Amino acid sequence: MTKSPGPSFLCLLACLSCADLAPYRRDSGRFAALDLRRESPTRLGARGAVQSMADDGARQVVLTDDGPWIIRGQTIERAQGQRHWLKAALIPAADGAGTWAVAIDADGHLCRLRPGVDPEDVGARYGLEHEQIADVATAGGRLVALLLKDAYAIADGARVTRYPAQGVRAVTGGGTRVAVRFDERVDVIDGLLPTAQNPHGTPRGRSFRMKAPTAVALTARGQLFVAAGSALYRENSSGGLSLIYLSAGAPGLTSVVAAGFALWFADGTTLGHVEDGSTALTTAPALAPTSRLLGAGDGRVWALAGGQVTLLATNRESSSAADWDNGLGAVFTRACSECHLPGGRSDVDLSSASAWAARRDEIRERVLVKHTMPPAGRALSEDDAAAVRSWTHEAQRFHP
Ligand code: HEC
Numbered sequence: 300m301t302k303s304p305g306p307s308f309l310c311l312l313a314c315l316s317c318a319d320l321a322p323y324r325r326d327s328g329r330f331a332a333l334d335l336r337r338e339s340p341t342r343l344g345a346r347g348a349v350q351s352m353a354d355d356g357a358r359q360v361v362l363t364d365d366g367p368w369i370i371r372g373q374t375i376e377r378a379q380g381q382r383h384w385l386k387a388a389l390i391p392a393a394d395g396a397g398t399w400a401v402a403i404d405a406d407g408h409l410c411r412l413r414p415g416v417d418p419e420d421v422g423a424r425y426g427l428e429h430e431q432i433a434d435v436a437t438a439g440g441r442l443v444a445l446l447l448k449d450a451y452a453i454a455d456g457a458r459v460t461r462y463p464a465q466g467v468r469a470v471t472g473g474g475t476r477v478a479v480r481f482d483e484r485v486d487v488i489d490g491l492l493p494t495a496q497n498p499h500g501t502p503r504g505r506s507f508r509m510k511a512p513t514a515v516a517l518t519a520r521g522q523l524f525v526a527a528g529s530a531l532y533r534e535n536s537s538g539g540l541s542l543i544y545l546s547a548g549a550p551g552l553t554s555v556v557a558a559g560f561a562l563w564f565a566d567g568t569t570l571g572h573v574e575d576g577s578t579a580l581t582t583a584p585a586l587a588p589t590s591r592l593l594g595a596g597d598g599r600v601w602a603l604a605g606g607q608v609t610l611l612a613t614n615r616e617s618s619s620a621a622d623w624d625n626g627l628g629a630v631f632t633r634a635c636s637e638c639h640l641p642g643g644r645s646d647v648d649l650s651s652a653s654a655w656a657a658r659r660d661e662i663r664e665r666v667l668v669k670h671t672m673p674p675a676g677r678a679l680s681e682d683d684a685a686a687v688r689s690w691t692h693e694a695q696r697f698h699p
Contacts, residue, residue: 320542323542323543323544324547325544325545325546325566325569325580326547330571330579331578331580332579332580332582333570333572333579333581333582333585333613334579335570335581335613335614336611336613336614337610337611338599338610338611338612346363346368346377347365347606348365348606348607349361349363349606349608350363350364350384350606351384351385351386351603352387352593352603352608353388353389353400354389354593354594354596354597354601355389355398355596355629355633356595356596356626356629356630357371357398357596357629357630357680358389358398358400359371359595360388360389360400360402361387361608362384364606366380366381367384367387367400367402369400369412369413369414378400378412378414378418379413379414379415379417380402380417382404382405382418384403384404384405385404385405386403386435387401387402388402388435388436388437389401389437389596390437391437391440393421393424393425393454394424395441395456395677397680398633398680399411399421400412402418403432403433403435407430408420408432409421409422409432409445425443425445426452426461427445430450432447433446433447434446434470436470436472436477437472438472438474438477438491438517439473439474439475439476439519439637440456440475440636440638441456442456442475442477443472444470444472445470446467446469447461449464449466450462450463450464451467451470451477453477453491455492464486466482467479468480468481468482469514469515471517471557472517473516473517473519473557474518474521474522474640475637476488476489476491476517477491478515478516478523480512480514480515482511483509484507484508485509485525486504486505486507487505487506487507487517487523488502489502489503489504489505490502492638492643494644495643495644495646496642505538507525509527509540510527511527511528512526513555514526514552514554516555516594517557518559518560519557519559519560519631519632519636520560522534523540524555524557524562525540526551529546529547530542530546531552531555531564533573543573544566544571546567547566551566552566553565553566553590553591554592556592556593558594558598558600559594559595559598559628559629559632560628560651561573562574563592563594563600565590565591566580568584568588568590569581569584569585570585570586570600570611574613586602586604587604589604590604591604593608595610596628597626597628598612598613598624598628599611599612600612623651623652627686627690630679630687631649631650633683634677634679634680635673638673655690663687663691666684666687667687
């Protein structure tokens with residue numbers, strides 16, 4: 300494990316006072332109506348009250364008061380390990396082979412969950428055997444961010460770097476970046492993976508000073524959102540934060556999560572969705588007042604309240620966007636984002652439905668015929684290969 304004083308930080312200020320706030324208010328009438336679809340939820344049925352869960356678009360880990368469950372397609376299996384779990388995640392395996400279903404227990408152990416096998420403490424596999432782990436998040440490719448006590452760590456598949464960070468509250472990741480929340484600022488670390496402009500992958504930090512940030516989220520494309528009380532900010536093209544939404548009053552934004560390329564937020568019983576620069580809101584109450592949101596890798600969102608979960612999605616019409624939502628976007632995040640984000644190492648941007656549609660033949664050739672993508676040593680999982688295969692077949696049916 301490498302220790303590091305952390306990347307050097309460029310400081311920026313989030314500025315509220317200089318803006319005219321009226322257009323951003325929930326009641327401004329400026330926001331589009333969110334057309335919401337309630338999907339038939341898990342078949343968890345009577346398997347216990349849900350405490351938390353994670354969904355990467357291919358698999359779900361559900362922590363219930365009756366133990367952990369792992370769901371993949373039509374298969375639902377109970378994992379070993381009846382104890383008090385706080386948080387579940389699906390993270391790139393420390394040995395580089397696929398994805399691990401993990402959970403963190405009340406003592407700060409990061410454990411791999413499997414059916415029929417006792418939970419395996421995998422902290423040591425990330426070089427963190429003597430640390431209490433409080434949270435874990437994926438950041439695209441093989442990047443994993445871990446929250447420790449007054450520190451955080453970033454694993455990139457080859458090494459783990461530990462950054463001391465007094466007073467750190469939360470870490471999150473997405474689009475090959477990591478965001479770290481403190482009481483009076485949010486730090487974002489870029490350059491964790493090599494790109495054409497940064498061939499050695501030298502981390503660079505950026506610090507946003509602000510009063511009491513309450514949530515941070517990074518989408519699969521690496522777009523940063525920060526909530527502070529009733530205000531929601533989005534990173535703009537000049538690297539600052541712009542206000543995009545103000546809730547009408549207490550309790551403010553209670554849950555803000557990234558899901559694939561989108562952002563979801565709970566404003567009381569109203570559900571909000573931000574994607575491609577536009578914000579939409581439900582017009583009728585859509586959430587229980589105590590709902591907690593959990594983003595799914597395919598862009599949908601889980602609302603958890605009173606031990607029950609509901610899966611929600613936007614109604615999409617265009618078939619390529621729908622394919623992207625139905626799993627290809629999540630395949631991209633897991634298997635391609637490390638090199639194919641805009642400005643990424645390969646110089647080929649594959650981070651959208653339209654980019655995939657435009658390169659359909661090359662993708663089929665490289666991924667399914669010649670097996671040269673992803674590059675050697677990073678084989679696609681069977682599920683991900685099947686998703687790409689069915690997308691090329693579907694696409695052929697529409698555009699033979
Ligand atoms: C570790 C880095 C890496 C990963 C992961 C990766 N690629 Fe690539 N990819 C590259 C590089 C570098 C190139 C450009 C050089 C080349 O063509 O081989 C490339 C080129 C391509 C091309 C050719 C584009 C063109 O028009 O020339 C396609 C298609 C492609 N990748 C698809 C994918 C898909 C789909 C995935 C995920 C399933 C993926 N790649 C994962 C590094 C990567």
